[in-house]
Amino acid sequence: MNAALLREAVAGARSQLVASVLTIAMVAGMCAAALLTTGRTVAAEQAVLAEIDAAGTRSIVMRAGTEAGLTVEILDQLRAVAGVEQATGFGPIVDARNAAVPGAPPVAVRPAYGVIGERSMQSDQHPAGLVALASPAGARALGLPDGTGGLRTDHGQDVVVTTGDLAVPAHLRFLEPLAVIPSSGAGTWAGEQPHEPLALLVVLADSPPEVAAVEAVIRGLLTDAEPGTVTIETSAQLAAIRAAIGGELGTHARATVLAILAIAALLVTVNLLALVTMRRKDFGRRRALGATRGLIITLLLTQVALLALTGAALGTAASLAGLATTGNPLPGAEFTAAVAIASILVATTAALPPAIIAARRAPLHELRVP
């Protein structure tokens, strides 16, 4: 951008304060209207979709009997499959009791492979036994108020819970209260012994639409399994509902935003047309002194773009502050930025017809003294 042109555009905007303030107000209003109406809808949509996602729209749960032949080896195979965000395998349940409480009730502890949330399930050894991890609910069930302590399995194995605050992601919450013995090998999702059996496999797809494809891949990896020994549960129906809700809300939001942008564009055009009419002598003088039509158009568009930028910033900031202070959900950064950018582009585009009219002013008609 030419610095002199920018300076002239700023000076021009300042010299027509009323029109400039009106333009800023229109663009700010456009942003505010979009964010306070559709923005709230979008935020609500995002909240609904998040709830649906929490219900496991992306997860595939596979249960296998001991004779099914499902082993931890499948985890490393899944690691290479496109569309798989993470996979967690669980071995057969082992009952364990709090070693410090005689007669404590048994709690299910599962050997775990792969990843739980952000945490790798790499096996570890404590001087007093195998390391185990428990979620807060799991620690409570085990009678470990501070989250750590010793367990003894019904097989007579000593286990030490070193962490009682394992974060359980939404798609694994059906396993709560959860206590696991991490069993993966170093640098692998599978264990040191790839033929260890798995009783439960939970795969998280990258997105709901990919669930069907990932499920097909998993079925392909299970060709050796005995028929009827493996059951696979997916949330394809939930994914379809999610897509339908997202699509419906998205269509409504787009229509509302487009209507707001169209009205604001019209207002900006009318405002600038009035300005151009009032300043026809100014544009005539500029043309007479050597300003090309292109320069006049560029000057006006730059001026409006600067005003629109100011208006978009003010409107966005005020709307977000309003939503936040009233406890409404905030639309995402992507939607907010899209509305602001669209407002600036629409206002600048709306300024084009008046700018062309200004540029076509015949110098003489404006300069002649009656």
Added chain:
Amino acid sequence: MSQHGPALLAAEEVTFGYRRGEPIVTGWSAEFPAGTVTALTGPSGSGKSTLLYLLGLMLRPHAGRVLLDGTPVEGRTDGDRARLRAHRFGFVFQDAALDATRTVLDNVVETALYRRQPRQPAVAAARTLMRRFGVDLRATHKPGQISGGQAQRIALCRALLAAPPVVLADEPTGNLDPATSRTVIAALREHAAGGAAVVIATHDPAVVAQCDRHLDLGGQA
């Protein structure tokens, strides 16, 4: 070629009217050599201002040619003619035609933007010119805060800022007292002496007397 030297600006058989069939200027020819000040006189409505606008490429003649440096320019594109106005012409309009919303200094340097010249050297040149015409103390004023005579001197500063080879002035001394009027004409004469062609449309016999040439449009340009 004129007796004063090669024509920097010329009109050949120019015809123009604001309404078709009602020409104000018919078959008018004239040459404006470098280094001369030409007075254009005639009664009101005789077409003095219209001729200035034709010579200044703001109007296209219906017939005939306008030549700049011997090259026909009347048929050039609108953009080309605008660029020629910015680079080759200086204009002083009848009512000064200043931007009332901007400072006097901004008005003087306005044309630098159209020539795509940097602002700072233009500001320095503008201050020199404004000192010369006694309006430098008004640099930060708006046109509404100065007198008509000062406005006309500021318009003159704007016209001379880039030392254009052609200056077209429409009643440049109309709002000035005799002393300031003499200063303005002296400045235009000095500019012409530097090799420019200066054309002044005027009613003032005192101005005509200070010009090198006099073209009287009479009842018909």
